[in-house]
Structure formats: C-alpha cells, structure tokens
Amino acid sequence: MILFVHGVPDTAILWDPLIAALGLQPDSYRALSLPGFGNPVPAGFSCTKDAYAAWLVQQMEAAGEPVHLVGHDWGALLVLRAASLRPDLVSSWCVTNALIDKEYSGHRTARMWATPLLGELVMLGMRNKERLEAGLIEGGMPASLAKTEVPHIDKTMRQSILKLYRSALGLNFRGAWVDDLVNLPKRGQLFWGETDPFVDISVAERFSKMWGTPLHVARGAGHWACHERAPEFAGLLAAHWSR
DSSP states (O other): OEEEEOOTTOOGGGGHHHHHHHTOOGGGEEEEOOTTSSSOOOTTOOOOHHHHHHHHHHHHHHHSSOEEEEEETHHHHHHHHHHHHOGGGEEEEEEESOOOOTTOOOOHHHHHHTSTTHHHHHHHHTTOHHHHHHHHHHTTOOHHHHHHHGGGOOHHHHHHHHHHHHHTTTTOOOTHHHHGGGGSOSOEEEEEETTOSSSOHHHHHHHHHHHTOOEEEETTOOTTHHHHTHHHHHHHHHHHHHO
16 A cells, blocks of 8 residues: 655645556555645644644554555655654655755745744735745746645645644754654655755755665756656656565
8 A cells, every 4th residue: 555645735636647657546545635734624633743643653554554655745754754653564665855854944934834923924925826826836836736736725724734833843853753763664765856945955865875765866856846757756666666
C-alpha cells in the first residue's frame, strides 16, 4: 500500500498527475487528506504537528501492512516524523521539498503564520481568491493546480494552517522531531525541485549527506515539482520501490 501525504495549502488533488503517471490501481494506494484540508476537523483534533503525526501513524496502522510513504511539503515533514516513530510500519519513504532540519528556520510566510495577530492578518488577505491564486502561481504553483486548489482554501483550512505552524514555531524543529530521525528506515529517497523559493536545495543536500539518503533534483522545477514533473517523479518512485 502506498500512502500519499500532501502539504500546505494543498489537498490530495496535488497527487492526481503522479498517480496517473504511475498507473496505480485504486486498491494499491490512498491519497490522504489531512484533517481540515478540504474536509472537516474531527471533534477534539488540535491541528498541531504532533496531532497530525499521530493521525498519520493511525493511517499507517490501518493499512495492515508496511507502507510506502510519499510526502510533499508538510506531508514530507509528517512522513519523516511518522516513519521515525513507527519504522516497523514502513516499507519505504520518499519526501519532496521539505525536511526536518534544525538549521532551517522556516520561510517568511511560515514565520508570519506562526506569529499571533500577524498570522490572522495574512489569512484575511487569503480570503480574496483571485489574489490568492495569483500569489500561489507567483510562488511556483502550477496555474492549473492553483485554480483547482484555491476553492478549497476556506476558513477551516486557514485556521488549521495557523495552528499547525504555531505548533512548529513556524518551521523551527528542535527536540524529538530532530533527534528521532536516527530511527528513520534506511530505504528513503529525496526528490527536490531545484528552484524552490521556500526551502533551498542546500537543505536537501545537507540532509542527504547527513543521513545517506539519495537525492534526485528536478532541474528547473519549483516547490511543487511532484506535480509539475509527475512523469519524472513516477520514474524515480518506481525505481525506488523496486530496490
């Protein structure tokens, strides 16, 4: 079973081109939707980084067998955390354009979201759908994806994003989230959009060197390389899973 985990401010729609490129059968994968991202937040769910990580572990357990994990952006961070917590549930993992790295302190928007009042003001601006779509495209999101995703960025998602980023102090990881990376299964892979404006490629290079994880760079692609370079990513995943 393959579990795909999207990031922020996306939904499971992100994975449609990759799933098509892989030619997957419906019973071989699940494109997960994070609580609050295009769906309701369950009662009592706190939308913190640890709550989302525990939720992902539950999805892994429900699969009933070791899974192949694929994550982008916050989905990548959650994949790394869940795989560190429960390596016994992981057959392989692959993450793209986000990593748990104690030397990385987050991009500008992440720090703004993490700041009380300022984050709320930023989210007020995100209610303008046309401006939001243009901003996402400017940040590198493919235009077709932005047009599809923006309608899902509602009040529930905006509030979930604020809680998530504040629980991570922007994207400032310390303590167990960093220390437990020693438990990561060795069968990992990195896929990186070279021109990502949010997480520099040097972060991927540092992680690859530190943990001995293979790094594939999609030249000229941005933060959403997993979507815009779906055939390239599909070929890498097929080779990764066959090893």
